[in-house]
Amino acid sequence: MTVFSTPEYDGHEHVAFGHDEETGLRAIIAIHNSNLGPGVGGCRMWPYPDDTAALRDALRLSRGMTYKSALAGLPFGGGKSVIIGDARAEKTPALMRAMGRFVESLGGRYVAAEDIGMTVADMDEMATVTEHVTGTSTTSGNPSPYTAYGVMRGIEAAIEHRLAHNDGMAGVRVAIQGLGAVGFDLARRLHEQGAKLHVADINKDAVQRAVDTFGAIPVDTQNIHAAAVDVFAPCALGAVINDKTIGELGAQIVAGSANNQLAEDRHGKALAARGVLYAPDYVINAGGIIEIAHGKSFGGDHDDSKIYAHLDTIHDTLTEIFERAETEGTATNMVADTMAEERFRTPA
Numbered sequence: 001m002t003v004f005s006t007p008e009y010d011g012h013e014h015v016a017f018g019h020d021e022e023t024g025l026r027a028i029i030a031i032h033n034s035n036l037g038p039g040v041g042g043c044r045m046w047p048y049p050d051d052t053a054a055l056r057d058a059l060r061l062s063r064g065m066t067y068k069s070a071l072a073g074l075p076f077g078g079g080k081s082v083i084i085g086d087a088r089a090e091k092t093p094a095l096m097r098a099m100g101r102f103v104e105s106l107g108g109r110y111v112a113a114e115d116i117g118m119t120v121a122d123m124d125e126m127a128t129v130t131e132h133v134t135g136t137s138t139t140s141g142n143p144s145p146y147t148a149y150g151v152m153r154g155i156e157a158a159i160e161h162r163l164a165h166n167d168g169m170a171g172v173r174v175a176i177q178g179l180g181a182v183g184f185d186l187a188r189r190l191h192e193q194g195a196k197l198h199v200a201d202i203n204k205d206a207v208q209r210a211v212d213t214f215g216a217i218p219v220d221t222q223n224i225h226a227a228a229v230d231v232f233a234p235c236a237l238g239a240v241i242n243d244k245t246i247g248e249l250g251a252q253i254v255a256g257s258a259n260n261q262l263a264e265d266r267h268g269k270a271l272a273a274r275g276v277l278y279a280p281d282y283v284i285n286a287g288g289i290i291e292i293a294h295g296k297s298f299g300g301d302h303d304d305s306k307i308y309a310h311l312d313t314i315h316d317t318l319t320e321i322f323e324r325a326e327t328e329g330t331a332t333n334m335v336a337d338t339m340a341e342e343r344f345r346t347p348a
Contacts, residue, residue: 008059018102025098030062032078035344039079041065042115045087058082067340068282074293079110087117093125100126140295143288144181150287150314151257152189154279157318158253162277170194173229178236179206182257200224226250239263246270255279268333280336
């Protein structure tokens with residue numbers, strides 16, 4: 001399989017493969033579209049089963065970043081990088097510097113940020129050899145709270161539209177799949193607003209912490225999508241909305257932080273046919289990239305008041321998407337794609 005025949009290839013501008021013999025680095029950088037600006041997106045380290053899986057992930061995620069930044073009103077294109085390896089066992093400072101040199105070789109066409117398997121310390125290490133990195137300890141903060149806040153605002157937009165619930169989150173039942181940094185902070189925010197939580201995670205300690213702290217109801221990871229709630233919030237890995245789970249959903253709304261929640265685009269139509277309102281993932285989870293855009297890497301001052309004002313626009317963008325989808329009789333993911341493409345298809 002070549003890059004051009006890979007199903008996830010979508011006219012990507014640039015795909016680079018990097019290898020460093022000394023550290024064992026094997027990495028891919030994909031730039032989807034740069035009409036609005038440089039390709040900005042996370043650097044992910046994951047033990048992919050093979051090179052093809054890594055390539056497909058880089059292509060899919062970089063495309064998503066193009067759409068995400070466009071609808072968030074940011075001067076960025078879409079980029080993503082993946083490092084093939086187990087972050088817990090194979091990551092070293094030398095490997096991070098090798099990745100930094102790989103990023104530097106593209107001359108600023110791609111700017112790396114933190115993603116799964118990476119930390120702020122890792123971004124700091126990369127920054128010793130390239131300036132084309134953000135999410136460091138000196139340029140911005142931990143993006144998770146900002147992402148969680150944006151997701152909460154998106155959930156508010158969804159319950160207002162579908163449930164005619166204009167009283168905040170009081171009494172709204174939310175099932176959160178995944179209690180990582182974003183999922184747990186989302187749980188905290190929802191609990192503070194009076195939501196009733198159901199939670200699931202492969203980390204049993206995180207589940208117990210949510211039970212003890214928020215009074216959450218624990219649910220098995222295999223069945224959380226079927227919980228009888230108002231909102232299902234996927235906050236783990238992608239493809240959770242698929243042929244099997246759609247028929248089992250217990251919620252009227254799907255709105256969470258995970259990337260690539262739909263296994264295939266057609267599943268957006270399937271959700272609409274079932275009367276389930278879907279908040280397109282790259283719209284609702286844009287908080288991290290919004291926070292980064294206000295950081296020092298891009299000339300900002302990381303003013304929280306400006307960041308949160310920008311995050312609040314996620315609510316308004318989703319409301320527009322929901323209304324357009326209803327008026328046009330189509331799926332919300334299709335409307336979101338159209339709106340994003342209107343912004344980035346024509347070069348600035």
